[in-house]
Amino acid sequence: MIISRRSQLGTAAAVAVLLALPLAGCSGSSLDSDEPGTSNDGLVIGVVVPKSGPYQPIGQDMLKGWTTYLDEHGGKLGGHPVRVVEADEGDGGPTARAAADQLITAEHVDAIVGVANADAVTNIAGPATSAHVPFIGTGGRPSTLQDLTYTWHTSFASTDYGKAAGPYVRTAVDGPVYVIGPDYQGGKDQIGGFVSAFTAAGGKLANPGGQPTYTPWPGDGNFGPWLAKIKESGAKAVYAFYAGAPAVSFVKQYAQFGVGVPVYAPAFLTEGSALTAQGAAATGITTIATYDPTLDSPGNAAWVEAYKAKHGGAAPTVYVETMYAAGAVLDKAVAAAGTRVTSETINTAIGKVGDVTSPRGTWKLSSTTHTPVQRWCVRRVQAAGAGVANTVITQNLATVGG
Amino acid sequence: MAGQVIIALDGLAFGLLLYCVAAGLSLSLGVAGVFQLGHGAFYLAGTCLAWWLAEEGSWRGFSAALVVGAAAGAVAGGGLGDVLRHLREHLDQALATIGFGLILVDILTASYGAQPRAVEPPPGLGGSIGVLGRSYPTYRLIVIAVAAVLATVLYLVIERSRPGILVRAVAADPDYVAALGVQPRRVQVVVMAAGGALTVSAGVLGAPILGPSPGLDSTMLTLSLIVVVAGGLDSIRGALFAALAVGQIQTTAAVAWPSAAPFLLFAVLIAGLTWRTRRHANTVRVT
Numbered sequence: 001m002i003i004s005r006r007s008q009l010g011t012a013a014a015v016a017v018l019l020a021l022p023l024a025g026c027s028g029s030s031l032d033s034d035e036p037g038t039s040n041d042g043l044v045i046g047v048v049v050p051k052s053g054p055y056q057p058i059g060q061d062m063l064k065g066w067t068t069y070l071d072e073h074g075g076k077l078g079g080h081p082v083r084v085v086e087a088d089e090g091d092g093g094p095t096a097r098a099a100a101d102q103l104i105t106a107e108h109v110d111a112i113v114g115v116a117n118a119d120a121v122t123n124i125a126g127p128a129t130s131a132h133v134p135f136i137g138t139g140g141r142p143s144t145l146q147d148l149t150y151t152w153h154t155s156f157a158s159t160d161y162g163k164a165a166g167p168y169v170r171t172a173v174d175g176p177v178y179v180i181g182p183d184y185q186g187g188k189d190q191i192g193g194f195v196s197a198f199t200a201a202g203g204k205l206a207n208p209g210g211q212p213t214y215t216p217w218p219g220d221g222n223f224g225p226w227l228a229k230i231k232e233s234g235a236k237a238v239y240a241f242y243a244g245a246p247a248v249s250f251v252k253q254y255a256q257f258g259v260g261v262p263v264y265a266p267a268f269l270t271e272g273s274a275l276t277a278q279g280a281a282a283t284g285i286t287t288i289a290t291y292d293p294t295l296d297s298p299g300n301a302a303w304v305e306a307y308k309a310k311h312g313g314a315a316p317t318v319y320v321e322t323m324y325a326a327g328a329v330l331d332k333a334v335a336a337a338g339t340r341v342t343s344e345t346i347n348t349a350i351g352k353v354g355d356v357t358s359p360r361g362t363w364k365l366s367s368t369t370h371t372p373v374q375r376w377c378v379r380r381v382q383a384a385g386a387g388v389a390n391t392v393i394t395q396n397l398a399t400v401g402g
Numbered sequence: 403m404a405g406q407v408i409i410a411l412d413g414l415a416f417g418l419l420l421y422c423v424a425a426g427l428s429l430s431l432g433v434a435g436v437f438q439l440g441h442g443a444f445y446l447a448g449t450c451l452a453w454w455l456a457e458e459g460s461w462r463g464f465s466a467a468l469v470v471g472a473a474a475g476a477v478a479g480g481g482l483g484d485v486l487r488h489l490r491e492h493l494d495q496a497l498a499t500i501g502f503g504l505i506l507v508d509i510l511t512a513s514y515g516a517q518p519r520a521v522e523p524p525p526g527l528g529g530s531i532g533v534l535g536r537s538y539p540t541y542r543l544i545v546i547a548v549a550a551v552l553a554t555v556l557y558l559v560i561e562r563s564r565p566g567i568l569v570r571a572v573a574a575d576p577d578y579v580a581a582l583g584v585q586p587r588r589v590q591v592v593v594m595a596a597g598g599a600l601t602v603s604a605g606v607l608g609a610p611i612l613g614p615s616p617g618l619d620s621t622m623l624t625l626s627l628i629v630v631v632a633g634g635l636d637s638i639r640g641a642l643f644a645a646l647a648v649g650q651i652q653t654t655a656a657v658a659w660p661s662a663a664p665f666l667l668f669a670v671l672i673a674g675l676t677w678r679t680r681r682h683a684n685t686v687r688v689t
Contacts, residue, residue, distance in 0.1 A: 009635055012431060012674055016627035017668065019620065055519045056616035091617070107638045147577070181661065214660055220621050221612045224542070225653040226414035231536065232405035244616035245518035252520045253611075256539040273517040278412040278611070281520075 018218050043080040043334065043341065046087060046103035048114040048124060053091035054218050054245040057273045057320050058116045062138060063138045065320035066113065068307060069327025077327065078081055078334025080341060085109060091218055092119035092184065099359075102126040109133060110343045113326040116243075116319065118142040118186025125151045134347040136329060138322040140186040141371055152350055153371045154358075155318075155327035156290060156401065158186050159193030161266040164376040164400045165239070165288040166197025169264045175236030176206035177264075180226060182242065183214035190241040190266060196238075206235030221249045227257040237261050243268035248277045255281035262286065268388055270381050272317035283388055289377050291321040294392050297361035304359070316359070325358035329365070332356070366402030373402040404534045409654050411533065413640030415542040417649015418549030419608050421642050423622055425556055426601030426628035430479065432635035433560075433573045433618070434590040436486055437495035442623030443510070444475060444598060448605015450616040452521045456609075459522025464606070471602040479598015483591040507619050518615040525609075541610050548607060553642050560638050569593055571582050573636050625652075628667055632674030644674060 047066055049059035062084070075082060085107045087099035096115070103109045104127050111134045115121055118140035128135040129150045137151065140158035145151060177193055177228060181187040191212045195205065207213050208229075215226055221269070230238060240263060242250045247269045254263065267289035270282050293304045293315040307316045316324075333349035334341055355362050356372075363374040376395035423445055430438040451471045456463030482502065489495050522528055523541035530537040560566040569589060571579050577588035612618060629648055633640030647670050656663040 008431075008435070008437075008492055009436070009631065009675070009678065011496070012627060012635065013631045013671060015496065016624065016631050019624040053617050054615065056511075060516060148539060193598065200584060216656055216660065216664060218617060218621070220416075220652055221615070221618070222412070222416050222652065224416065224539075225409040225657045228405055228408040228412060228536070229657060245617070248518040248520055248615070249612070252613075256523075256528070256530060256541070258537045258539075273515075277518050277520045279520070279540075 004330060042083060043077060044083045044085060044109045045077070045330070046085050046099075046107060046112040046114075047107035048087045048089050048096065048099050048112060048120070049102070050090065050116050051086075051088040052095070052119075055089075055091070055116045055243065056245075058139075059089075061272055061317050061319035062114060062116065062323045065138075065316070065323030066327060068310075068316075068320065069277075069324045069331075073327070073331060077331045078337065078341070079248060080334055083177070088162075089115055089117060089120040089124075090340075092117035092123070094123075096120035096123040097127070100124045104128065104131045104133055106297045110341070111136065111330060111346055113330065114323065115139050117184070118189065119184050121145065121151070122185070131343075132347070132348055133343045136201060136326045136327050136350070138319070140189065142185045143189045143192075144185055148370050150347055151370060152329070152365060154329055154356070154365075155322040155370060155372070156374075157371045160371070160400050161190055161241075161288055161374075162193025163197045164193070164398050165264060166194050166199075166203070168288065168378065168397060169194075169237065169239060170198055170201040170203040172264070173203075173237040173262070176234070178206040178230045178233050178235035178238045179212040180230070180238065180240050181205075181212065181214060182217040182219070182246065183221045184217045187214065187217065187241055191239075194239055194241075199306065200365050206230075206233040208233065219246065221246065223250050223253045224257070227253060227259055231257070231259055232263075235261055237264060239264045240269060241266050244274060247271075247274040251278040251282050251285065252285075264288075267291075267318050270379075272314075272319065275381065275388065275390065279387060280383075283383065285381045286393075287319065287379050287390065289379055289390075289396065290372075290374055291318045292377060292379055292390055292392050294390075295360060295377060296392075296395055298357045300361075318383070321359050325356065325360070328358050329353055329356055349370070364402075369383030369402050371401055373399065375399050404536055405532055406654075408536050408538060409657055410650065411538065411546075412542065413650040413653035414646070415546050415649075416653055417634030417646040418553070419545050419604070419611065420625055420629060420649055421645035422549050422552055422604035422607060423446050423601060424626040424633075424641050424645055425552070425638065426475075426479075426597040426604065427597075427626045428630045428635070428638055428641045429597035429600065429635070430594050431630055432637070432641075433494065433569055434483055434593040435576075436483055436499075436590070436594060437492050438479075438482065438499050438594070438597065439496050439623065440482070440499040440506060441601060441626055442621070443503040443506040444478070445605040445608070445622040445626075446507060446510050446614060446619040447471070447474070447478075448602040448607075449521070449609040449612065449618065450514050450520075450605075450607030451602070452606045453514060453519045453614050456524070457519070457521055459524055459528060459610075461524045464524045467606045467609075468603055471606045472599040475598035475600070475602030476595040477598075479601070480595030482598070483594025486538040486585050487590070501622075503619070510614070511616065514614045516616055519613045521613045523610040523611040545607060545611070548674070556638050557642075570636070628671055632670045634674065635679050640674075644670065 089096040337345040633644035
């Protein structure tokens with residue numbers, strides 16, 4: 001009996017270790033594929049979104065944004081019917097890498113769009129670049145990416161939020177600010193971008209040692225110890241980057257712990273379904289954003305109404321808008337690619353799309369960073385009807401990007 | 403200093419909540435000998451129940467969620483134990499319960515919409531109260547109290563009562579118990595039912611801290627496995643100590659050494675395994 005007990009213990013331990021590896025940030029690597037993306041059955045677009053993990057709700061919004069664009073344009077991009085292949089980016093690690101390999105080698109996609117987690121960008125951009133397949137990212141762009149030839153973003157560089165928010169928070173808050181975010185590359189860029197802009201403007205961090213605080217990713221959802229730390233620090237405000245499920249946990253627990261100082265954040269903290277779940281606990285949170293359903297850009301109001309009518313009254317989020325914008329960029333690029341539409345000609349054409357118009361307004365893709373040069377706004381969560389909603393309090397904060 | 407105490411207190415709350423969750427796995431894995439890898443799904447089911455019945459935080463909804471959760475968990479756990487009695491290999495059990503867990507998680511995810519959901523604590527417990535001159539969420543103190551009671555009851559039942567002796571006898575040597583005229587399988591099904599009820603109830607209890615969200619099931623399964631393995635499979639007391647250690651690692655250590663904390667989880671595993679193995683070696687030598 002002791003023998004079988006021990007074998008059982010061994011099996012249980014093995015399973016525990018396997019499951020816990022992601023908690024320790026260890027990820028496996030997969031094989032490189034050098035097969036070029038060659039298309040032979042019309043335009044095939046790979047759509048990579050989180051269908052599992054903490055960003056799953058974001059993935060649902062992203063798919064809605066993509067479908068909205070295709071539906072509005074008869075299922076065609078640049079006049080060509082599109083076949084869409086969806087794949088899961090998971091929590092940004094090996095799952096994303098497998099998705100890229102699958103789309104490129106098995107599906108021979110002409111372009112890849114999507115990705116919420118900035119870590120997944122690296123895992124997709126690598127195989128896409130070696131296969132010369134354009135990749136249009138719609139979430140955070142990490143600062144670590146080297147070869148940008150085939151990588152574009154319709155969203156933002158992860159550091160852009162901090163660049164826009166830094167000077168603003170410096171003037172809005174009289175005193176030190178506690179800066180906190182998740183421990184992955186996108187989180188470090190978001191937080192790092194803020195810290196450099198904020199300190200350059202003369203701001204001081206309330207964190208012990210003057211260094212920003214990073215919480216485990218994906219983590220276990222309990223922010224208790226960090227909230228206790230924030231209260232100890234004497235901070236006059238908090239700048240926090242969280243999205244999806246962790247955003248809900250952070251804001252809810254922030255209220256339960258009675259931290260009591262104002263929160264500033266990139267848009268994601270109070271975006272879409274996260275805000276719905278947070279409810280009154282989110283009241284007063286100020287966010288820096290590139291898009292909001294109430295933004296005063298031309299055509300936005302009508303687009304929002306049409307979207308709401310189709311999705312049971314839910315307003316579009318930044319995740320919906322950046323995917324929609326990816327559709328708009330690809331539409332223009334495929335149309336401009338000429339008679340021979342290949343992944344190469346699409347990529348060249350993306351570099352020449354010029355002004356892009358999407359619900360957030362008109363913006364350009366920077367020729368150096370391949371990310372948007374766009375205007376930023378400030379929003380605050382206020383009571384609205386039975387619940388709460390983001391309200392734009394400054395339409396033109398700054399033009400940042402590129 | 404007071405800040406450190408608050409963080410340690412939060413580690414206690416998280417560790418004890420984890421103990422409530424892991425106790426169910428400890429029963430099914432350690433006592434009933436069933437590899438219940440659908441455990442995380444059971445916890446998620448509890449949080450979903452709390453969200454459906456008590457999202458805005460009402461005593462009636464919360465009690466209803468506890469009662470329904472315990473009943474549903476008992477039926478599901480017992481049913482699983484009964485169905486799995488033909489699978490004696492651990493790998494077969496693991497595959498079957500993983501599959502069951504995946505299906506359950508998918509159904510639950512579809513029903514709560516894969517959106518992160520928040521559950522309010524019952525009325526009067528939503529705020530915070532002063533601890534050492536710092537405010538601390540009332541509900542977490544309630545979790546500490548409830549979990550402490552649960553730990554005591556489980557200890558008394560399993561290690562001090564006659565049914566507990568029978569249960570431990572089944573875990574140690576089912577054939578011998580069968581020779582005494584008790585069907586070990588029946589005892590195991592009852593233990594699995596208790597484990598299921600405990601896990602789903604822990605989900606209801608934990609919902610105001612960790613509400614339903616994608617990925618919650620695997621986080622809870624992982625942490626529970628670490629607790630149960632490090633604590634020794636059939637020791638409900640060992641699980642308590644392991645849960646308290648993991649609670650401190652996920653809070654005090656995670657704040658003090660953020661990059662080292664995840665690896666400390668493995669250190670707990672190794673320490674637990676080494677200790678158990680040495681004890682087993684001694685047992686063999688003595689007998």
